Amino acid sequence: MRTQSMGRAVVVGIDESAHSVAALRWAAREAETSGSPLVIVHAYEWELPTRMLEGGYYFPLRDAGVEEVSQSDFERFARELVANANDVVTETSAHLSVMTRIVEGPAVDVLNAEAKDASMLVLGSHGRGLLGRMLLGSVSSAIAAEPPCPIVVVRSEAAPAHVGRHLPVVVGVDGTPVSSAAAAYAAAHAARQGSPLRIVHVHREAANGGNVESEWLRELVLSVEKQYPGLEAAGSLISGRPVQALVELSSESELVVVGAQRGRGGSVARGLLHHAWSSVAVVPQHSWSTPAAKSNSERKRPSRPVRARLDGTGND
Known part of the structure; x- marks a missing residue:
């Protein structure tokens, strides 16, 4: 066996969910122990969430009281989201090399492209249901079907035995x-x-x-x-x-x-x-x-x- 070459980035995809925080911490630990840089990626589509907002489904901006959504609103939200993620990482891994990427486009396409040359791609899950069924996110599910590199889907809720x-x-x-x-x-x-x-x-x-x-x-x-x-x-x-x-x-x-x-x-x-x-x-x-x-x-x-x-x- 041979080890993976050092220096290839650990890429983590984030959104506004708590599951992304768990993925972010997992990715930061893995990057730190492997000596790899960490790349934090957030993909957004401002036209799609606008339609979702009209139907009452896009929560971050709706809950913030935004009635009319523009691309600049989503860009601002994306910058704040990535900045907060960077703060979470630097609080516990001060010496880790961290890069951030905000990309407009479908999340699956963006993350596949960003992870093409990565050592791994880390994503969050949506938790495990009480009936034994995990509601896997559509992004995680689509990328895992044909991963460009090793993909890790991080469970945010540990089993009691863990x-x-x-x-x-x-x-x-x-x-x-x-x-x-x-x-x-x-x-x-x-x-x-x-x-x-x-x-x-x-x-x-x-x-x-x-x-x-x-x-x-x-x-x-x-x-x-x-x-x-x-x-x-x-x-x-x-x-x-x-x-x-x-x-x-x-x-x-x-x-x-x-x-x-x-x-x-x-x-x-x-x-x-x-x-x-x-x-x-x-x-x-x-x-x-x-x-x-x-x-x-x-x-x-x-x-x-x-x-x-x-x-x-x-x-x-």
Whole structure:
């Protein structure tokens, strides 16, 4: 495995919501520990919110008593929003290099462009509902579908088990190159934050071939430990449905990481983004390359692996 090159910016997209504050603090911590600059981006569309204001839906300016909205109103609001965000960061990270960007245009287009060469893009979520459904914002959802770089959707409300605890980073893998990229990202993040790392492969059924599954997972764990000698890493083979298993693990995790993969892998990422208790990172293959990725994908993998536990924590 190899580490991400230093110096690429951590980009965080903000709006007026409390969820953006959580994302901002998360991004600032990540930028500080990685030695990267932080870029705060706010995108606005003044014509669209004007129509929303007429329908009673655009709250920031309506609540401020603005009856007629002009582009200058939105520009002023954007400047105040970004200035406040900058103050939040500098209060806790005085030595962090911070840049701000205010761009007119659709948020998805703006953030995709700003994050094209970033080390990661950080966005806020809309919280987890009482019925177990997270109302993922349309911007976060659209960008996560085809992320230009690793995207982290930060949960602003921690699960009860998260409070006051040093929790592991969990990464879901399946032996493919994109999951190896996710493992590389997760290992780098865990090493920077001093968190333990749990590398998990979830399979639906138990059958023959578990020795092969165990072998490539052990090799991945060894590769991570070689790259980060001080990192506490463990691998687990768990029987179950990938989304359900990873959501359950998220209640005891700081961050859950998966690869950005279309089809089956894509559905796992979407499921986590909508239901996980923790923050979620979705990592595209092109953003993190690892020497182990090719050998893992070329290794013969059984279609129905047996249940096996490398760290004694798999499901019974």
